[in-house]
Amino acid sequence: MAQTVLGNIFLGYQLLWNQLRQPAAVRLFVDADAAVPVDAQHLLAALREQWPEQAPVLLLEIHSVSLLNDILEHGTASDPWVQVPEAWLVSDAALAQRVHQAHHRGLKLVWCGAPGQRPEPAISEIFHKSIINLTAEEALLGLRASLQKHDDQDSAAPLNSPVVPGQIYEAIGNRALAEHCLDQQGAWALTGWPVEDVLHGYRQQLIQPGQTAIVRLVEAIDADVALDTIELILSEEPVLAYLFLRYVNSAGLGLRNEVESIRRGLMVLGYSVLKAWLLEQLPHAASDLNLQPVRTTLVTRAHLMEHLLDAGDEDDLRREVYLCGLLSQIDVLLGEPLATSLERLPLPERIQAALLQNDGPYAPYLAIAAALESPNTRATHTLCHEHQIDMEEVNRALLRTLSAMLARPARGLLA
Incomplete structure (x- = not known):
């Protein structure tokens, strides 16, 4: 059954970002057809089988009340974290009871609510973390607190930020607020990323390849590593990969045939020419972690x-x-x-x-x-x-x- 339970569910995902702008967790959206029962124990077993310890935390957002109840009934400390909506918690006494029981078995639970809501003190200790959605007023207060800290306004009365350490923040659509949450207040992670606002800051300039990737490539070339490793590093920096393909097909190189792949380009170019080209990119490379x-x-x-x-x-x-x-x-x-x-x-x-x-x-x-x-x-x-x-x-x-x-x-x- 563990081999087929994944065929009875529908999945989606969202990455949660930590202070290093790396994935701290993966939120897995899980839904199921009401007409096709899903065995929660087999689903948890399948997820444990697929998810290694060194991967980011796996957080389940389950869109089916019945499946969430079953997961809460069977989940243990070795299973993925489970998100529990406040709206379901207050409207379903049986689910609330299962939440308490799951907590006692060691299952890590994550509370989530509407904008402005926080878990009630009586139940907050049950939850390992909370996903907090700020209201517009709270977001504005956070931005003002961020500006005050940034400007080091010692004479002004300190503003209390609504962002508290160790929690997860939802729907942060502003770069400055994201920096306030992660860098100033020590939030554990953000769900999603304010891509539009980050890119808006580059509307008057071209985004350059990441500095880290270029340095890694130069060091790899100096260490004479295998071509596969060079290809992997280059392929995981999108702008650098794009510019590389443009470069190997440029008239200045005078190659006879068009190069359609990164691998072919590396083989044609050779390490010495590649290194020289990378060093030309380095002075202009981007170091903005928000990218x-x-x-x-x-x-x-x-x-x-x-x-x-x-x-x-x-x-x-x-x-x-x-x-x-x-x-x-x-x-x-x-x-x-x-x-x-x-x-x-x-x-x-x-x-x-x-x-x-x-x-x-x-x-x-x-x-x-x-x-x-x-x-x-x-x-x-x-x-x-x-x-x-x-x-x-x-x-x-x-x-x-x-x-x-x-x-x-x-x-x-x-x-």
């Missing part, structure tokens, strides 16, 4: 497509699928229409068709990868049905992708 969640989101989609369209031993096909996912949102970082970004690259027709015409063999997998980034799990189910793609295989691909991330606790703080 890291944007990069990681693109890379996660690329890896997800790689797992969704399992190429087996076909390495060239696997690389092509990955590149399709990596470039699917490159326009967000380049600040221009996607068609404009892609017309500068000699990409394979299958990538062009998927990204620009929503057509071809990669298009269904790109659509599913994008749908999985949402709490609307039914959209993924609909796409799988339309394209006759097995739901269980999609769920397994998602779990393989997310569980491969490495947890990097900020400031040594453990879960």
Whole structure:
């Protein structure tokens, strides 16, 4: 049964970001068809089997009341964290009782409520953490407190920020408020990232490749590491990968044939020329940590497509699928229409068709990868049905992708 329970649920995901702008946790949205019962014990066993200890924390947001009740009845300390909505807690006495019982068994529970709500003192000790959604007034107070700390206004009466250490904050849409939560107040994580506001700060300038990736590549070249390692590091920095493909196809290099893949470009260029090019990029490289969640989101989609369209031993096909996912949102970082970004690259027709015409063999997998980034799990189910793609295989691909991330606790703080 543990081999088939993943075929009876619909999943989605959201990354939670810590102070290092790395994934502290993965929120897994879980829903099920009311007509098809899901065995909670087998589901928990399947998740334990798929999720290694070194991966970020796994947090379940379950959209079915009956399934949440069953998870609470069977969950233990070794199982994923479980989110409990305040609205269900106060309206369902049986669920509230199961919450207390699950807490005594060691299951880590996470409270969540509406904007402005906090868990009642009588039950707050039951919950390992809370997901707090600030009201507009609280968000404004947080920004004012942040500004006061930033300006070091000792003479002014200190403002009490609504952001408290160690908790999770929801729907933070402002870069300054995100920095206040994570850097000043010690929030444990943010759900999602204020991508639009972060990128708005770069509207008058081009976003450059990340400094860390360039330094890692130069060090790897100096250490004469394998080509696979160089390719991996380069492929996980979207802007650098894009600029590299433009460079190897530039008229200045005078190559006879177009280069459609990062691997081929590395083989043609060689380490010495690659290092010289990287050193040219280094003085302009970006060191803004707030860009890291944007990069990681693109890379996660690329890896997800790689797992969704399992190429087996076909390495060239696997690389092509990955590149399709990596470039699917490159326009967000380049600040221009996607068609404009892609017309500068000699990409394979299958990538062009998927990204620009929503057509071809990669298009269904790109659509599913994008749908999985949402709490609307039914959209993924609909796409799988339309394209006759097995739901269980999609769920397994998602779990393989997310569980491969490495947890990097900020400031040594453990879960």
